Amino acid sequence: MVKLRFFSGIEGEVGGNQILLEDGETKILLDFGINFGRWRSFFSFPLSRPRGVEDYFRVGLIPKELRDRETGLVGGVDACIITHPHSDHYAGICALPSGENAIPVYLGQATHRILKAKLESRRSAEAKAMAQLDFKTYRTGDRLQIGDVEIRPWHVDHSTPGAYVLIIHTTGGTIVYTGDFRLHGSFGKKLTQKGDQFWQKLEGEEIQALICEATNFGEPVNPISEEEVERLMHKCVEACRGLVIVNTSTSDVDRLRTICRVAKETQRQVIATKYFWPVLEALQEDEKLNAPKPKVDVIPYEEAVDEIKKRQSDYILLTSFYREKEILEVEPVPGSYFILSSSEPFEEEGEIEFSRLKNWLNLFGVPIYHVHTSGHAFPMHLMQVIEALSPKLLYPVHTEAPQALARMAESLPGVCAVLPEKGVEYRL
Incomplete structure (x- = not known):
């Protein structure tokens, strides 16, 4: 049975x-x-x-x-x-x-x-x-x-x-x-x-x-493909005159590849906070996954924070979990963009964190774009x-x-x- x-x-x-x-x-x-x-x-x-x-x-x-x-x-x-x-x-x-x-x-x-x-x-x-x-x-x-x-x-x-x-x-x-x-x-x-x-x-x-x-x-679901995400993200990054901040999942390798391609096409360098590194480094063992290469395609935030402050228009900063810490340290200049490339918060605690992040972005004059497709x-x-x-x-x-x-x-x-x-x- x-x-x-x-x-x-x-x-x-x-x-x-x-x-x-x-x-x-x-x-x-x-x-x-x-x-x-x-x-x-x-x-x-x-x-x-x-x-x-x-x-x-x-x-x-x-x-x-x-x-x-x-x-x-x-x-x-x-x-x-x-x-x-x-x-x-x-x-x-x-x-x-x-x-x-x-x-x-x-x-x-x-x-x-x-x-x-x-x-x-x-x-x-x-x-x-x-x-x-x-x-x-x-x-x-x-x-x-x-x-x-x-x-x-x-x-x-x-x-x-x-x-x-x-x-x-x-x-x-x-x-x-x-x-x-x-x-x-x-x-x-x-x-x-x-x-x-x-x-x-x-x-x-x-x-x-x-x-x-x-x-x-x-x-409601927005039925777009990863290719369409890349096209929309490219459009946003190309129009941005300051720092591009992208909030995304630390283990979404498909999205990380998309971001790295957009960065290359728009002549920017991708910088990632420490939360991305354990997964990125672990996935280098499997060449079939073609994950972005640490310190080549993606640079650690701690090693580049001073350079980001000087030349914000040269970088894409990856963050996760609606964290505002790095954004406050960098202080995005006018003309910067924030791209939410993950799901919107679906529970109260996440909504509070995202609301706090939006308040800081509004204070810096940074518009928010939602460019994402569901997993x-x-x-x-x-x-x-x-x-x-x-x-x-x-x-x-x-x-x-x-x-x-x-x-x-x-x-x-x-x-x-x-x-x-x-x-x-x-x-x-």
Whole structure:
């Protein structure tokens, strides 16, 4: 008997995916993230952090049903598989045991490099616990045999390298778990053109269940490609007479490549704050990723801050997390631009931080441009994938509006959408 239980990332939650797959005696966690909306309801960074794993269980960030009474950690699970290196999909692994009772954690090679770099740059108890785990890496083409279950990871495009969909062969049929993915990024378009997308590879195979992210349902979405982001960013940078400040994700290599190309075309040098360096340096080990080269394509902010102040029109400054520290140090001259090249804040704490940043930018007379495309599939592309796979069961996850995807899927013959509830057992 094959069973699915969803503990987080459902019922209107974006992120924090925690899915338990059971096939006979085999139990596997499909992602084990933390929902940071709930995290911020009880904690704040850096002053009020969890005191230990106990707090994660106490406030419901990690399900008590999975807790082993003797160790106080997650138990009774054969393996955990992480689809990509975003913390809303992996941060819960701090509650997994290491040492003799270790639960193996499978993750892509690029994800392992990124996660290792992040953990080495942090001092928290959670980071130290994660660093001791039993990591096992995979790539596309591997077949992971865990008990009665065989899992084939397949590469997909997302706003970070190392993202995979999981094609899961169980005794009850094939389950596909998308993790987070998109078709409109540069890599996604190449995969589609080559016929190398997971849904193209599964043509003709009967799919029992599709666990599908639907982040872009329920909110307005601007359906532009990464190529269009580059064109718009080039237009902004070319028109700017002062410093260009770009706020973007530290692990979005696609976007970092875009920014470096624009910098070269407009004869500027890219400068990045310290938060970008662990990931950039870690990704140099994989030449296929073609990540920007540290100290060649991108220069450390600390080494260039004095030069930036003297010749602001020669530089693009990369920042992240709506930080204003470097902006205050540099004091952008009139004619400078700020480009928000990431999602707008979606929770109260982020809105407060962004509001504070906007106040400083307004004080300096710096206009704000939003040049971004989502790391998640557009609704029209989700329907394309669902129609191609034609699953018997569809489970929407990672979305504020699961009912919207379920309603839209009613137009597809033979697809039954199920809105998962926390902790409920679903049998295939």
